[in-house]
Amino acid sequence: MVDVRPGDLVRVxxxxxxxxxxxxxxSTEFTSENHLVIKLSSGYNVGVSLEDAVVEVLVEKYLEPxxxxxxxxxxxxxxxxxxxxxxxxxxxxxxxxxxxxTGAVRPALNASDLxxxxxxxxxxxxxxxxxxxxxxxxENMTPEDWSRISEEVGKYLRSGADGVVVAHGTDTMSYTxxxxxxxxxxxxxxxxxxxxxxxxxxxSTDALYxxxxxxxxxxxxPFAEVVxxxxxxxxxxxxxIHRGVRVRKMHSxxxxxxxxINDVPLAKVYVREKKFELLNRRYLPRTRSSDVRIxxxxxxxxxxxxxxxxxxxxxxDYLVDRGYRGVVVEGTGLGHVRExxxxxxxxxxxxGVVVAMATQTIFGxxxxxxxxxxxxLLKAGVVPVDDMIPEVAFVKLSWLLGNFPEDSPSEIKSKLxxxxxxxxxxxxxxxxxxxxxxGDRLREAEA
Amino acid sequence: MVDVRPGDLVRVxxxxxxxxxxxxxxSTEFTSENHLVIKLSSGYNVGVSLEDAVVEVLVEKYLEPxxxxxxxxxxxxxxxxxxxxxxxxxxxxxxxxxxxxTGAVRPALNASDLxxxxxxxxxxxxxxxxxxxxxxxxENMTPEDWSRISEEVGKYLRSGADGVVVAHGTDTMSYTxxxxxxxxxxxxxxxxxxxxxxxxxxxSTDALYxxxxxxxxxxxxPFAEVVxxxxxxxxxxxxxIHRGVRVRKMHSxxxxxxxxINDVPLAKVYVREKKFELLNRRYLPRTRSSDVRIxxxxxxxxxxxxxxxxxxxxxxDYLVDRGYRGVVVEGTGLGHVRExxxxxxxxxxxxGVVVAMATQTIFGxxxxxxxxxxxxLLKAGVVPVDDMIPEVAFVKLSWLLGNFPEDSPSEIKSKLxxxxxxxxxxxxxxxxxxxxxxGDRLREAEA
Numbered sequence: 001m002v003d004v005r006p007g008d009l010v011r012v013x014x015x016x017x018x019x020x021x022x023x024x025x026x027s028t029e030f031t032s033e034n035h036l037v038i039k040l041s042s043g044y045n046v047g048v049s050l051e052d053a054v055v056e057v058l059v060e061k062y063l064e065p066x067x068x069x070x071x072x073x074x075x076x077x078x079x080x081x082x083x084x085x086x087x088x089x090x091x092x093x094x095x096x097x098x099x100x101x102t103g104a105v106r107p108a109l110n111a112s113d114l115x116x117x118x119x120x121x122x123x124x125x126x127x128x129x130x131x132x133x134x135x136x137x138x139e140n141m142t143p144e145d146w147s148r149i150s151e152e153v154g155k156y157l158r159s160g161a162d163g164v165v166v167a168h169g170t171d172t173m174s175y176t177x178x179x180x181x182x183x184x185x186x187x188x189x190x191x192x193x194x195x196x197x198x199x200x201x202x203x204s205t206d207a208l209y210x211x212x213x214x215x216x217x218x219x220x221x222p223f224a225e226v227v228x229x230x231x232x233x234x235x236x237x238x239x240x241i242h243r244g245v246r247v248r249k250m251h252s253x254x255x256x257x258x259x260x261i262n263d264v265p266l267a268k269v270y271v272r273e274k275k276f277e278l279l280n281r282r283y284l285p286r287t288r289s290s291d292v293r294i295x296x297x298x299x300x301x302x303x304x305x306x307x308x309x310x311x312x313x314x315x316x317d318y319l320v321d322r323g324y325r326g327v328v329v330e331g332t333g334l335g336h337v338r339e340x341x342x343x344x345x346x347x348x349x350x351x352g353v354v355v356a357m358a359t360q361t362i363f364g365x366x367x368x369x370x371x372x373x374x375x376x377l378l379k380a381g382v383v384p385v386d387d388m389i390p391e392v393a394f395v396k397l398s399w400l401l402g403n404f405p406e407d408s409p410s411e412i413k414s415k416l417x418x419x420x421x422x423x424x425x426x427x428x429x430x431x432x433x434x435x436x437x438x439g440d441r442l443r444e445a446e447a
Numbered sequence: 448m449v450d451v452r453p454g455d456l457v458r459v460x461x462x463x464x465x466x467x468x469x470x471x472x473x474s475t476e477f478t479s480e481n482h483l484v485i486k487l488s489s490g491y492n493v494g495v496s497l498e499d500a501v502v503e504v505l506v507e508k509y510l511e512p513x514x515x516x517x518x519x520x521x522x523x524x525x526x527x528x529x530x531x532x533x534x535x536x537x538x539x540x541x542x543x544x545x546x547x548x549t550g551a552v553r554p555a556l557n558a559s560d561l562x563x564x565x566x567x568x569x570x571x572x573x574x575x576x577x578x579x580x581x582x583x584x585x586e587n588m589t590p591e592d593w594s595r596i597s598e599e600v601g602k603y604l605r606s607g608a609d610g611v612v613v614a615h616g617t618d619t620m621s622y623t624x625x626x627x628x629x630x631x632x633x634x635x636x637x638x639x640x641x642x643x644x645x646x647x648x649x650x651s652t653d654a655l656y657x658x659x660x661x662x663x664x665x666x667x668x669p670f671a672e673v674v675x676x677x678x679x680x681x682x683x684x685x686x687x688i689h690r691g692v693r694v695r696k697m698h699s700x701x702x703x704x705x706x707x708i709n710d711v712p713l714a715k716v717y718v719r720e721k722k723f724e725l726l727n728r729r730y731l732p733r734t735r736s737s738d739v740r741i742x743x744x745x746x747x748x749x750x751x752x753x754x755x756x757x758x759x760x761x762x763x764d765y766l767v768d769r770g771y772r773g774v775v776v777e778g779t780g781l782g783h784v785r786e787x788x789x790x791x792x793x794x795x796x797x798x799g800v801v802v803a804m805a806t807q808t809i810f811g812x813x814x815x816x817x818x819x820x821x822x823x824l825l826k827a828g829v830v831p832v833d834d835m836i837p838e839v840a841f842v843k844l845s846w847l848l849g850n851f852p853e854d855s856p857s858e859i860k861s862k863l864x865x866x867x868x869x870x871x872x873x874x875x876x877x878x879x880x881x882x883x884x885x886g887d888r889l890r891e892a893e894a
Binding site: 105106137138139140141142143144145146170171172175176232238240248249250251252253254256257259260264265268277279300303304305306307308309310311312314318322330331332333334335336337338339340359361362363364365366367370371372373391394431432433434435436437438439 | 552553584585586587588589590591592593617618619622623679685687695696697698699700701703704706707711712715724726747750751752753754755756757758759761765769777778779780781782783784785786787806808809810811812813814817818819820838841878879880881882883884885886
């Protein structure tokens with residue numbers, strides 16, 4: 001029997017003529033020596049008995065687990081295509097593996113292993129620069145990290161990359177995507193954040209499929225925006241390309257956890273067919289220029305406060321005392337907090353704190369003109385952020401306070417509600433609200 | 448011409464024989480004297496020219512706007528049915544009207560006007576007790592209000608009501624629904640919260656349809672749970688009956704803003720057909736007993752903290768200093784906060800504060816066993832709340848700390864993750880995650 005290792009692309013020919021081609025997955029306690037688990041190009045995994053079978057290794061690609069924590073290792077590949085792509089890994093599940101001692105998942109793979117695992121990268125690129133930039137689980141990302149990632153990504157855009165792919169943990173991927181969308185302006189080419197809900201060493205990983213979609217976006221996207229590339233369904237059917245300022249992780253574990261909010265996804269990519277399909281005609285067009293503007297400062301003095309019944313209004317005083325300069329309130333409904341808090345909020349705005357109002361309903365827009373509570377909040381200086389996702393309003397406010405330190409609060413407020421990168425003001429569309437399960441009968445009626 | 452007033456049920460017979468029956472809506476600046484706007488039983492509103500028409504008032508029901516702020520006015524109606532129903536109004540848009548001076552919406556209608564507007568109440572009930580209990584916009588509800596509403600609703604259940612309907616503002620309706628679900632145990636009969644996204648004096652109001660669904664729930668529901676009755680679609684197609692501990696306002700303005708999270712709605716009601724359809728077989732069964740147990744205390748020393756990149760961990764110390772006894776953290780992904788906060792959280796749990804972990808993804812369950820960050824949080828004493836909605840975990844923790852003051856933090860933690868009223872531990876089901884719009888092609892493929 002030939003020497004087959006996880007990551008190898010193999011062809012297994014069984015007696016009788018059945019041919020199975022795919023990538024060998026790491027063996028588990030459930031696989032015996034006489035079996036291989038192979039990931040088919042369809043995305044499905046099959047167990048193959050090697051009895052009466054001929055195995056041929058088509059391409060050797062072993063996913064060597066990295067042991068060092070060193071970062072910023074740069075590897076350059078020369079591929080068979082004509083694109084210049086940079087791949088910047090920041091960590092996350094996509095570069096993680098299961099620690100067999102503890103069972104926990106930690107970032108331990110090299111970025112170059114990842115792109116080798118996704119052959120489309122080298123197939124489509126003439127020059128592929130792979131950077132092991134950070135190894136962070138994304139819950140630990142900070143606004144200072146957003147600055148560092150912005151500078152790194154901006155560097156490759158400036159040096160003529162046709163696109164930059166950023167591997168990132170999924171927990172706060174949408175926050176970082178929004179941060180890059182504000183900090184990298186006049187992009188010229190797309191920046192694609194990609195991640196995985198299952199670590200890359202697991203047979204069920206979604207990393208491979210999502211990774212393979214990225215160079216196709218770089219090749220075909222007509223937009224120059226910061227986007228998120230994650231599974232569109234629970235199967236390997238297509239990867240959705242979401243606008244970075246309009247996407248949210250909406251499930252703790254599903255592969256299709258990332259979904260567009262108050263907007264239609266920009267595109268989808270059918271990886272097997274290498275097909276790119278545009279879904280949304282509202283975007284910043286690609287110019288292929290390399291004169292990106294980098295505004296990479298973020299203030300760490302911005303907070304998100306979620307409103308809830310009986311909230312202690314002194315939290316606003318606390319934030320003023322702690323030197324906060326911005327607060328995004330996740331209000332209820334159209335953007336409300338209890339009336340009792342209006343005075344504390346007024347004291348905050350009087351002290352120069354920018355208080356923005358978003359909604360905890362996530363979908364829809366805030367409107368402080370409808371109810372008396374909203375009107376009082378407006379009078380207290382609160383700025384409603386229209387249909388901006390609360391987390392995006394938080395990132396934008398952090399970015400504004402970081403990059404425009406000379407601006408008055410009213411100038412910051414005005415910029416906060418001015419559309420910059422399609423983060424607000426989507427056209428009203430019934431389709432934007434997802435369809436919920438209301439019983440079989442309905443589902444049948446719809447089908 | 449006969450004297451026709453808004454709220455009257457009229458029959459208009461046009462020359463040629465066209466017959467239009469419905470409820471007259473208030474005139475607006477757009478309706479002329481020779482026109483009526485009529486809400487048909489289909490839910491649609493039509494403008495009717497009175498030229499060559501005969502108008503007959505079938506039932507006079509004028510929606511007299513209340514001017515007083517007095518509450519707890521009790522009115523008893525004798526109807527033609529056989530149910531004993533209590534209708535407790537707490538305020539909200541459903542009892543609100545537009546102030547023509549300012550254009551703002553304020554609670555100003557009598558509860559008895561509302562039930563008169565929804566004839567099904569009197570049709571199905573032998574005794575209908577209508578209580579003007581509060582006139583609060585729901586953003587101003589507090590845990591103390593939950594106690595008061597619990598006592599009031601419990602009183603009618605104890606006195607043999609077949610069901611209690613609670614009119615409530617939509618902003619925090621799901622919080623109050625959860626509060627009642629925990630405070631009223633061994634219900635025997637259903638408690639139905641109902642509201643409106645458009646005030647009842649507006650032609651587009653959704654109040655009437657949702658109200659009419661309530662007595663049908665009281666008549667037909669096989670469950671004795673606290674539920675929320677709100678529009679299932681943007682049309683008057685059906686009202687969804689959501690489990691009170693499994694529902695969330697997911698849009699700031701749509702009629703179908705309320706949707707079930709991590710669970711299937713309990714039922715739907717087709718109002719025109721007066722038809723009740725059960726969707727979910729997991730429920731607390733109706734016993735029609737009246738020995739409800741009321742545990743109506745809520746601690747106001749519980750907070751919700753949303754995690755975000757770079758969050759200042761001192762917020763946990765602040766809460767300890769302010770005497771908080773419980774904190775629900777809306778973590779990222781499977782339930783994470785930045786590792787830097789683990790120490791502050793440990794100090795909080797060491798001081799006896801119960802720190803619970805939910806997820807800001809809203810959908811899915813938390814799992815602190817997968818990643819190293821989660822494991823550290825577990826060691827620091829954090830309790831993961833499985834698939835409980837963050838807001839429900841907050842209400843439950845407030846209720847536990849209010850009603851079991853002698854319990855140790857570990858007893859409270861253990862109760863928090865023990866299922867009581869189907870607030871956690873739903874069976875995994877693909878259908879629970881809504882279907883998002885991924886482009887026309889997909890929608891066609893699905894149809």
